[in-house]
Every structure is written in C-alpha cells, then in structure tokens.
Amino acid sequence: MxxxxxxxxxxxxxxxxxxxxxxxxxxxxxxxxxxxxxxxxxxxxxxxxxxxxxxxxxxxxxxxxxxxxxxxxxxxxxxxxxxxxxxxxxxxxxIGFVTQFLHCLPRKSALEITIEPLLARGVSLAEAQRRGRELLAQLRVPERLWAVPPATFSGGEKQRINLARGLIARxxxxxxxxxxxxLDPGTTENVAxxxxxxxxxxxxxxxxxxxxxxxxxxxxxxxxxxxxxxxxxxxx
Ligand SMILES: Nc1ncnc2c1ncn2[C@@H]1O[C@H](COP(=O)(O)OP(=O)(O)OP(=O)(O)O)[C@@H](O)[C@H]1O
Structure with missing residues (x-):
C-alpha cells in the first residue's frame, strides 16, 4: 500500500x-x-x-x-x-487538524462552528446541520449547548466541539x-x-x-x- x-x-x-x-x-x-x-x-x-x-x-x-x-x-x-x-x-x-484548544469566533454557535468545514465543501445547510447534530449527539454534547457560542463552555465541552469540527468533513x-x-472516561471511549x-x-x-x-x-x-x-x- x-x-x-x-x-x-x-x-x-x-x-x-x-x-x-x-x-x-x-x-x-x-x-x-x-x-x-x-x-x-x-x-x-x-x-x-x-x-x-x-x-x-x-x-x-x-x-x-x-x-x-x-x-x-x-x-x-x-x-x-x-x-x-x-x-x-x-x-x-x-488535511484536518484537531488541536487541544478551540479557537472560537464570537457569536457563532457550537453547531455553526461544527458544520463550517461541510459548508466550505459545498454541502447544503440543511444536510450540514443534520450531520452536525448527529455528530454532536454522538460526542455527548448536551443539546441545550448546540445553539450557544462555545466561549463559555468547559474545557471538555470545547474539546468535543473541536473534535466534531475536525471530524465532520472526513x-x-x-x-x-x-x-x-x-475528556472523562465515557466520552474518551466515544471518541475512540x-x-x-x-x-x-x-x-x-x-x-x-x-x-x-x-x-x-x-x-x-x-x-x-x-x-x-x-x-x-x-x-x-
Ligand atoms: N513557537 C515556538 N517558538 C520557540 N520554541 C518552540 C516553539 N514551539 C515549540 N518550541 C520548542 O520546541 C520544543 C518541542 O515542543 P513541542 O511542543 O513540539 O513538544 P511536545 O513533544 O509536543 O511537548 P509536550 O508533550 O509537552 O506537548 C520545546 O522545547 C518547545 O519549547
């Protein structure tokens, strides 16, 4: 190979x-x-x-x-x-790069930040949002946080948004x-x-x-x- x-x-x-x-x-x-x-x-x-x-x-x-x-x-x-x-x-x-830290833009919600790479590749907004919600749920990001900008999130919550953004466009x-x-052991297992x-x-x-x-x-x-x-x- x-x-x-x-x-x-x-x-x-x-x-x-x-x-x-x-x-x-x-x-x-x-x-x-x-x-x-x-x-x-x-x-x-x-x-x-x-x-x-x-x-x-x-x-x-x-x-x-x-x-x-x-x-x-x-x-x-x-x-x-x-x-x-x-x-x-x-x-x-x-090439995707997921670092330890999320550099978030003010006023952009967690879901918007997550789906940006898909929109940049021409995926429709509706499809990108569907895939974004699915991935955030898989990574155990509570639904109440999806519409909120991640600036005030905990370290582990920010890290999961960062991972979602890095993985979504494969x-x-x-x-x-x-x-x-x-991340806690349960979420680490999800990521694995x-x-x-x-x-x-x-x-x-x-x-x-x-x-x-x-x-x-x-x-x-x-x-x-x-x-x-x-x-x-x-x-x-
Ligand atoms: N921008 C920079 N300017 C100057 N030195 C740097 C810079 N980035 C890294 N270094 C130096 O390069 C060396 C390697 O750093 P690097 O962060 O790549 O190591 P690492 O193996 O990832 O460390 P860790 O496991 O602690 O994260 C260190 O001595 C660090 O101080």
Whole structure:
C-alpha cells in the first residue's frame, strides 16, 4: 500500500534572534501514515511531537526534510516546500487538524462552528446541520449547548466541539494533538469508537494521545521521538 504521508529527515528549530539562541524542536523524524491506519507519535515532553504536526499543517515551516503527501489523484506534494496556495487548498479539502484548544469566533454557535468545514465543501445547510447534530449527539454534547457560542463552555465541552469540527468533513489525512486530554472516561471511549469508525472509512491518522491506552488500542504503528534525536518506527 502506498503511504498517504511519508516524512523523512524532518527537523525544526527556532531561531531566537534577540537572545541569539537556537531552540531545537524535532530532529531527523521519519514517519509514515497509511490510508485507514493510525500512526501514534509518542515521546517525552518537549521532544517535538506537536511541532511535527504543525510542520505537516504548515503552521510551522520545517527547517529541513521532506513531508510527502499523496492526494486522491495520486499527485505527490512536498508540504515542506509547497506554496501557501497549495497548502490552503489541501487544508480545505484533504488535511484536518484537531488541536487541544478551540479557537472560537464570537457569536457563532457550537453547531455553526461544527458544520463550517461541510459548508466550505459545498454541502447544503440543511444536510450540514443534520450531520452536525448527529455528530454532536454522538460526542455527548448536551443539546441545550448546540445553539450557544462555545466561549463559555468547559474545557471538555470545547474539546468535543473541536473534535466534531475536525471530524465532520472526513479529511483524507487527520492530525490529532491530544484530542481527549480534557475528556472523562465515557466520552474518551466515544471518541475512540469514532476514531475506529473513521479509520475503517479509510482516513489516515497521525495522532498524539494523552492516554497511553488509546495508543495501545488505536495505533497500527508507533513512532517514538527522543529529545532532539532521530525518531524511529517501533512495532506496536
Ligand atoms: N513557537 C515556538 N517558538 C520557540 N520554541 C518552540 C516553539 N514551539 C515549540 N518550541 C520548542 O520546541 C520544543 C518541542 O515542543 P513541542 O511542543 O513540539 O513538544 P511536545 O513533544 O509536543 O511537548 P509536550 O508533550 O509537552 O506537548 C520545546 O522545547 C518547545 O519549547
């Protein structure tokens, strides 16, 4: 099977010009993600796990290495080198990123925030709302909150809106950065079931999990990063 994502030699460092310091983040990372499979990124705090996801989504510009993404037509793009236009196109159509935190816009309800990615892909408002309600119910977001802007929601409620927004449009490649860190065990179980479902639908996932048991349960492959040293694939 051809990988959806093939990362080799990825490194990122930050140059703090004022203090004339170089902060290493991740170094010589090698990762593959296949359709319908989940690769888990593990490693100690500060080893650069989040930075790897941000380099793929191009929130960070990699310092070196290649990040090859294969789209539906078989066209390969190096995300480390691609134009801003191509990155925006892939973010809209192909690549989803669920971070720990929801950046919510004022006056937009939880349901409106959830369905935005579907509307951007041309799905009708009625159909998007139907799918949005179904997903929010699946993620145990109480119905009384659906019409309310999430600014005042609890951490766990915000995290579920963030997940709903990230999962609703079924990207081909999904990046998950500790998506269950604020959730109770029951809701974490719901999220695990949802992740299993989207794997079966063929979505390729690269994930950082707060709970090691989620790695054991969901990962097809684990890549452990060492602080500023190469990341190597490990058997599960
Ligand atoms: N924008 C930034 N500017 C400067 N340094 C940064 C930036 N982002 C990350 N770093 C540094 O890069 C290193 C790796 O950070 P990163 O958040 O990727 O690690 P992590 O493995 O995800 O950590 P954790 O498990 O604690 O979330 C850290 O030393 C961090 O301080």
């Amino acid at each position: 051809k990988p959806l994502l093939d990362i080799d030699g990825l490194s990122k460092h930050f140059q703090l010009h004022e203090q004339q310091k170089l902060i290493p983040s991740c170094s010589a990372v090698k990762v593959t993600v296949y359709p319908g499979q989940l690769t888990a990124l593990t490693g100690p705090t500060g080893s650069g796990k989040s930075s790897v996801l941000k380099c793929i989504f191009r929130t960070y510009l990699p310092s070196s290495g290649r990040i090859l993404y294969c789209d539906q037509e078989g066209k390969v793009t190096d995300l480390a080198q691609a134009s801003e236009y191509r990155i925006l196109q892939l973010r809209r159509r192909d 990207p081909r490649l999904l990046l998950l950065d500790e998506p269950t860190s604020s 079931e949802l992740i299993d479902t989207i794997k079966q639908e063929g979505v390729g996932i690269l994930a950082i999990f707060h709970h090691p048991e989620l790695v054991r349960r969901l990962a097809d492959q684990t890549v452990r990063l060492q602080a500023s040293s190469p990341g190597m694939p490990e058997p599960c």
